[in-house]
Amino acid sequence: xxxxxxxxxxxxxxxxxxxxxxxxxxxxxxxxxxxxxxxxxxxxxxxxxxxxxxxxxxxxxxxxxxxxxxxxxxxxxxxxxxxxxxxxxxxxxxxxxxxxxxxxxxxxxxxxxxxxxxxxxxxxxxxx
Numbered sequence: 001x002x003x004x005x006x007x008x009x010x011x012x013x014x015x016x017x018x019x020x021x022x023x024x025x026x027x028x029x030x031x032x033x034x035x036x037x038x039x040x041x042x043x044x045x046x047x048x049x050x051x052x053x054x055x056x057x058x059x060x061x062x063x064x065x066x067x068x069x070x071x072x073x074x075x076x077x078x079x080x081x082x083x084x085x086x087x088x089x090x091x092x093x094x095x096x097x098x099x100x101x102x103x104x105x106x107x108x109x110x111x112x113x114x115x116x117x118x119x120x121x122x123x124x125x126x127x128x
Contacts, residue, residue: 017083019056021065023091024079026054028072030099033106042071 029039040050043064052058060068069076091099108114
């Protein structure tokens, strides 16, 4: 008998944890303003492989996850945060909008423009 508790499911197939970790990688990558291609180049894999990691289609080895954590500037544990709550790895429309905003903000090269946008956001938030 194999150590796999569910013989119908291969041991190397991705599961909910893999999808959660992939979603956290994608979330952090977007927050840093990196494209999937840039991420793939930084960790030494193809674009397709990086995409599969983020979608939770392919599992990530411990060594690769460590490398990803270094590239994204977070501890390995970051990718597992929120797993206990079993939150859905799918982002809500609001979360997607916030991530897109962060990515676009990071892409602004002019620091004065970034500061002006930040001040505007603070002012708008204070009105609410």
